[in-house]
Amino acid sequence: MRRHVFLRMLDHVQAANPYFRQTHDCTGQASFSPHQKLTCALRMLATACSADSLDKSFRMPESTAIENLGQFCCTIVTIYGSHYLRAPKTDDLDRLLKRAEKREFPGMLGSLDCMHWQLKNCPTGWQGSFSGKTGKPTIVLEAVADFDTWI
Incomplete structure (x- = not known):
């Protein structure tokens, strides 16, 4: 059985960029989950919503949402760019x-x-x-x- 495209993308993004792995701060507080980060970035791209509008649904501050989107875009280009974003032969x-x-x-x-x-x-x-x-x-x-x- 093939895995859902979201979960495959999540695996690829986590393997390519440590930013998308969940960490804990010095007090033991967990950071945003990889699922939250990926969903937030996809929502911003799919609906063209502003970063500050995600505070209620993801509890992610505007600055973090912007950083998250930047990390996501750079990671996607790194992972898929050589295959999907290249000039045709x-x-x-x-x-x-x-x-x-x-x-x-x-x-x-x-x-x-x-x-x-x-x-x-x-x-x-x-x-x-x-x-x-x-x-x-x-x-x-x-x-x-x-x-x-x-x-």
């Missing part, structure tokens, strides 16, 4: 083109998705350069993924 492109052609999408390499993400704390001097259609500062996030969710 010729054989990769051939495989993708053949698969797309079978599905009657000749010439398609992947699916592109974009979203505007509002910058809450954009420096005042940069706001004119990053104004979106709503007049508020935003950046555009773009992602391309193939059939294997390779970004």
Whole structure:
């Protein structure tokens, strides 16, 4: 039986970065559990919620939530970057083109998705350069993924 993707990711993250292992301070008080840290980071990325909004549900202060997200992102890039975040090779492109052609999408390499993400704390001097259609500062996030969710 295959393990749940969350638990596999938790194992990978804990093995790659000691930050995600539970520790105890000098008084014996346990730190946040690896499950809390991973869930908090995933929630922030999935729902684009602010770090201070997690205080009630995770009892994690804003500064810790921000540190946690940074550790998570760096760790994910370290673990999966060489496979999923690399430039495609010729054989990769051939495989993708053949698969797309079978599905009657000749010439398609992947699916592109974009979203505007509002910058809450954009420096005042940069706001004119990053104004979106709503007049508020935003950046555009773009992602391309193939059939294997390779970004």
